[in-house]
Amino acid sequence: MNSYGLFAEDAIQRYKALPEEQNELYKRQFINLGADGVFDIFNGGAATPEDTPESLTSLSKSLFSNALIKFDAVISGTGHVIAPGAKYITVLSPRDVEMGTLEKKLYKSSDDKIAALIHAFTKKVLFIDIPNGVKSALNIMFVNSGGPLAAQVMINCGEESELGMLEWYASSSKTKSANMVMHEGTIGPYSNTYVDAVHNEDANTIVGGLSGYRAGNGAVLRLNYFYNGGLHTKVKNQFDAVAADAMVHANELVFGSGSQKFDVSSNVGNISPSTTAELHSRAVLMNNASCIMKGFAKIPFGSKGARSYVHESGMLLDKTAYLESIPAMSIDENEVKATHSSATGPIDDELVFYLMSKGLDETRAKKLLVEGFFSSSVGRFQNSSAKLAAASLVAEKMTSGRYGDKLSMTMENIWVGKENEEDIFKGHYKYR
């Protein structure tokens, strides 16, 4: 057993002992990590056929009714990775990685139980290394084909490089399963990086995620996460502007229906002077869905000229839906601009009446209002396929309540936020 193996064993033991699982509020509000929880999914999941490169390729294609997204890499629960000719991606096994490398990770097993779990069960580590001055775009699919998925992604963007990443999270398991992925990204000086992530796992899947990104001097980092799928989701993100003039723009969307539960916690940090760190979070919940949305911004002493903004807003479509929105800031420096806000409420009856008075039935009116509520957030996605997919998923869930299915991006009745001022629709246009 190498050092990583020892580390994993240790993580498992500590994970079992975590007292948080005994908290009744925790149990009620989000992931059940008890007897039938995530840990046991990894330990005693039903035997499933091994997937093959061919089956994974076929799967990635079949999840979309048209091939609008071509994936550069697909990673499955069994640890298979297909990366046909993908530049800048190195696939590592944990046994190939020594603790010296792993210790640079933001989340150690003792910090967080999801980290412990991912450390314990990771089969593959994707190392994405973008050299200085290089521009690259990568589409990656994470799918629990063949078994629950635990994976780690390490990203290193060199100086003045550009990276655009689309991450698609899907399910392919007929039994209870999990998608657990940990990210650690270092964005080099004056580089420009975006990550558009879409979670569309099915109701069999427990979703866990940890992300830690650090934007360097003058770097611009845009992170757009859409949490649409999965039965229970627990994610924890840390986005820091660590050197002067770095900019971090984080954008989260949560759309819950049925019995979905979400625990989304994101921290942004202005760790150096003249940095910008923004967090925009929006949630729409229907049926019995619930969400705890925590946004926290930190400006330590010395970060003069920092600009920080945390905005959380939510819309509840049913009285049985539940949202707890918690924006917070810790500011130790005086010469900064910082603000936070939170607004949550039921869907506005006056708006519904207005739209219905012009002929839209109630369902259609509410669908339009939800799409409108998400519009600016969807518009922040950088990848046009991700943008279209996110808008499609919102439309699909509003129409049928469904998620986690094969995505039909038919481009009918799909509207997305402002993208191109010169378009005929002058900012709000329809893909046809």
Next chain:
Amino acid sequence: MILEVKDLHVKIDGKDVVNGINLKVGGGEVHVIMGHNGSGKTTLAKTIMGYPKLKVSSGDILVDGKSILDLKTDQRAKLGLFLGFQNPVEVEGVGFINFLHSAKEATGTVNTKELMADIRSSAVSLKMVDNLIGRSLNQGFSGGEKKKAEVLQMGVLKPKIAILDEPDSGLDIDAVKVVAENINAFAKRYNIGLVIITHYSRILNYMEPQFVHVMANGKIVAEGGNELIAKLEKEGYESFTK
């Protein structure tokens, strides 16, 4: 199409807000309802459109002889009723064109090219700022721009009876004329029956109302033609409430 309001009573918190209104509007007719603040004009308009918080305590609203009291708001709109709001709400993220496309689609098939041409020509005619129709519905619009947007919607949706609740409030002198001329043009082109609710006679200088109704305390207290408008200008609403 004929809209008929028969002895309509509407209560809010136990108080009669609309108290026995009778009104009959046919295609191509121009009716004006005038009255002081709080006389029940907007409540009447919203009740006709099926505002869920307003309950009809007695009386009836009929379209072509059939009661529409059991119909939802959108079903009334699909029959051909239209309400231009006094205070149009701002709808975040819903593009003006997206909204109109959805509204047209709700009442039948829609040809996007024709819709766009319709919107553009109406916007030009209403002298709307070019980028208004590319923005979210009513969001950031001035009071006057919102009113123009309501009239534009009427022109694009082509209802059979349009109730326009204070289409002149918030408009400057020139804009009042532009809005009135466009209302007239749309009404004539599509044979729309109009119910104009207003406090002031200025907009009526550019219109040809056939029927003038004066409301006070939830009732129609006077009915007639243009002579009523002249009387109102001279004597104010008080002379009708004594």
